Amino acid sequence: MTMKTVGFIGGKYLPLHRGHIYTIVRAASSVDELYVILSHNEDRDRETCEKSSFPYIPADIRLRWLHEATKEMGNVRVLSVADTTKDYDWEEGSRLIKAAINKKIDVVFSSESAYDAIFKSNYPDAKHILLDEERKIVPISATEIREEGVYAHWNDIPECVRPYFVKKVVLVGTESCGKSTLTRNLASVYNTTFVKEYGRTLCEEIGGCEGIIQKEDYPIIAYGHKMEEKEAIRKANKIVFIDTEATVTQYYSHLYNNCHQKVLDEIIAEQSYDMYLYLEPDVPWVDDGLRVHGEQYVRDENNKLLKEMFKQNNIELTVISGTYEEKLNQAIDLVDQLFREN
Numbered sequence: 001m002t003m004k005t006v007g008f009i010g011g012k013y014l015p016l017h018r019g020h021i022y023t024i025v026r027a028a029s030s031v032d033e034l035y036v037i038l039s040h041n042e043d044r045d046r047e048t049c050e051k052s053s054f055p056y057i058p059a060d061i062r063l064r065w066l067h068e069a070t071k072e073m074g075n076v077r078v079l080s081v082a083d084t085t086k087d088y089d090w091e092e093g094s095r096l097i098k099a100a101i102n103k104k105i106d107v108v109f110s111s112e113s114a115y116d117a118i119f120k121s122n123y124p125d126a127k128h129i130l131l132d133e134e135r136k137i138v139p140i141s142a143t144e145i146r147e148e149g150v151y152a153h154w155n156d157i158p159e160c161v162r163p164y165f166v167k168k169v170v171l172v173g174t175e176s177c178g179k180s181t182l183t184r185n186l187a188s189v190y191n192t193t194f195v196k197e198y199g200r201t202l203c204e205e206i207g208g209c210e211g212i213i214q215k216e217d218y219p220i221i222a223y224g225h226k227m228e229e230k231e232a233i234r235k236a237n238k239i240v241f242i243d244t245e246a247t248v249t250q251y252y253s254h255l256y257n258n259c260h261q262k263v264l265d266e267i268i269a270e271q272s273y274d275m276y277l278y279l280e281p282d283v284p285w286v287d288d289g290l291r292v293h294g295e296q297y298v299r300d301e302n303n304k305l306l307k308e309m310f311k312q313n314n315i316e317l318t319v320i321s322g323t324y325e326e327k328l329n330q331a332i333d334l335v336d337q338l339f340r341e342n
């Protein structure tokens, strides 16, 4: 019986990129069993990120990326190895890696010939195999990504990593403020995905609105909306535009059903968006057959009520106003600013 070959490849994967994926795939193709080791130490990793003003990424997030990236690769195991020193101590690190793998290691993979001597002394029985040292196949480095940001290197960010970085902009406001159209238009301009207001989808399915949506429908609306968000984020190109969130759904629950939904309070507390674009209802009322609060004084009252609900939830709003065109241009300026911030 021939012995199975065991190899490992290690890194900090801060962040995981397509170059890493290539080396993992190559390494996995040349041994029977490959261990992918995430080496991490919070203080050290934070310092590395701070040097480039890059947001620190916790190890459990990176571990999840590695698991997802290798889930179809039957001979790959992912292990998390935490070490204790702020300056990486190769001797300690190697000891911990050997203990975690707990098998004879035949091959150590990397892309750095500089690691040759280190590996020789720490893994004297293993062969060091270099994978694309010149980084010709995928010319990118994690340092470059940390320096220039993920958005400048989106094509080198693996699909399983992208959702973590997708910016989420939610459009909110009362009826007929133009948010559904603006959501779609912004998604077109930024060549990305968007999420429709799920409550509306449900209304349309039933074929009406007032008096038809019941108390029991609200949790379904909230969960349905979240699932649509998840799908849109997965497919998004750097940013996703979302029509409505749980505060607005709560507002409708008050308005139509005179009921406060606890489940929505919990969703409001959990949700996190990069920006809440609040559209003033200062464009003409459009009667789409589903709406009932058209008089201007009612629109103003409702607008006040919704703003108050955001305030009570400590949600900061970015207000945009004016014609459809003015709102579009203000929104584009604000979104561009969001990308300049990090």
Ligand SMILES: NC(=O)c1ccc[n+]([C@@H]2O[C@H](COP(=O)([O-])OP(=O)(O)OC[C@H]3O[C@@H](n4cnc5c(N)ncnc54)[C@H](O)[C@@H]3O)[C@@H](O)[C@H]2O)c1
Residues within 6 Å of the ligand: 009, 010, 011, 012, 013, 014, 018, 019, 020, 022, 023, 039, 040, 088, 090, 093, 094, 097, 109, 110, 111, 112, 122, 131, 132, 133, 135, 136, 138, 139, 140, 141, 142
């Ligand atoms: N003790 C050990 O035996 C051991 C071994 C390997 C790694 N480590 C840990 O990982 C760290 C070293 O890894 P790193 O900082 O280079 O991590 P990293 O996450 O930046 O990269 C991981 C590996 O992928 C390679 N790589 C990166 N971009 C590539 C590309 N575009 N094409 C081809 N290959 C590419 C790197 O050269 C490295 O070998 C150490 O500081 C240590 O924490 C420890």
